Amino acid sequence: MERKKIAIVGVGLIGGSLAIQLHEKKISSRLIGVDSSKIHQQQAMDRELVDEIMELENAIASSDVIILAIPVDTLVKLLPGVLNKVDKQIVIDLGSTKSQSINAVKDHPKRGRYVATHPMWGTEYSGPQAAVRGAYENKAVIICNADESDADALEWTKAMYKKIGMRLLEMEAKAHDLHAAYVSHISHITSFALANTVLEKEKEQQAIFELASAGFESTVRLAKSNPAMWVPIFMQNKENVLDVLNEHIEQLKKFRETIEKGNKEGLKELIEDANKIRRIIK
């Protein structure tokens, strides 16, 4: 794989962790960082996540590949303008929702240069300081509406993800957004709401601190996630998220009802149903 000059737009958790991989796996010859935050620019340079910082326009002109690792609301606004400025460059986004960004450029003359992807990796932390080595490895990456991308752009993008150890899947944007609501977005809402429940009801913070078990930490971990990333995801994927959220509230009400009624058999059945997740997760 010939090394390329790569611009990373958004050098936070997602972009910064990818930058580390692009360098370590010898995919990049040079890494250019773009970020609207001066503090993040400085942190990305201090940690040597990128070789230099540029303004977006210069970064596009100076790169072979432009990777957009920014919140999905900013992405939808920025993407048409980025495609306006590209010639033969490849533009890849890493957003957690896919329909709106793809729709935003579906008739753009440079649509073919854009590859819409969602690598299924993240942590509850954010910013350049949260970037880690070894990210993305052994996880799935979904490429959406692959047939709308130019063959060379698609091929390079796939080769890049393979080289950092990801499993490739292809999907239409609509199907992606539906599945993402189930396997990612609802988990975050559950976790945020759980944190608020406990913080609201449990006034003795010392008790939470002392008693919190590994189970609690595991379910509430995602509640530390960044609103700048998640508000736009929930808003863009509103219909699917509401659909799954309504179902989740119904499921919780079933637990409430069996407990209220002292219906042990019914509660046992609900838990046995839930245990079937074993078939899927590990």
Add this chain to the structure above:
Amino acid sequence: MERKKIAIVGVGLIGGSLAIQLHEKKISSRLIGVDSSKIHQQQAMDRELVDEIMELENAIASSDVIILAIPVDTLVKLLPGVLNKVDKQIVIDLGSTKSQSINAVKDHPKRGRYVATHPMWGTEYSGPQAAVRGAYENKAVIICNADESDADALEWTKAMYKKIGMRLLEMEAKAHDLHAAYVSHISHITSFALANTVLEKEKEQQAIFELASAGFESTVRLAKSNPAMWVPIFMQNKENVLDVLNEHIEQLKKFRETIEKGNKEGLKELIEDANKIRRIIK
């Protein structure tokens, strides 16, 4: 600490993992296993979790300490009969709820021999095969209504937990059951309900399997937990669990409302509130 003959009643995840620690930390001179399941008896012997298997009555007569690691419904039924048979032995339970077991023997002439504890450790697996080394270390253990236990029984129990590396806390049973609802029981309900939500709505199990991120696995992990353990916990701690569950459903409805209305600012505030869990968890 003088080594003692210890009977473990219930040689599954909780009792089996404790047996490993009691042996490795040189707290036990001999370990006697009691279990109603022939399969678990055999597995506990095969894994050498205990030295021998006995019936409960013989085990009580042959031991200095009897540790009850059984579901909390069985515990409440069994505990008075166990105390009927003890002389100078110490009886310790490890149940996740504390009010009912303590109430069941509060006027028992041998009440002093009983120490009610809840070590805050567990995994989503169950049975002797799930027992692991190094369990309980660096976790909290709550001793409830300590003043109702005889001084020697309390002292030995504390020394045992310290020797396996646990942090000791004392609490009244009522307060324990309230806090446990917040920091443990609600997490399990959330996780069970999340699994049911996804299994109900997401008919393409292959999609869950392929796309499930670390975040999803983390929030849904507890959904693999055993109904034999959890049904009695939820039933015994019904009032507290329902109270927290109602609050949790209200919190989820707040997320639903802001997303439905496209209220970005409101959604951001809910997430920022949830982020405050950072102050408490790591």
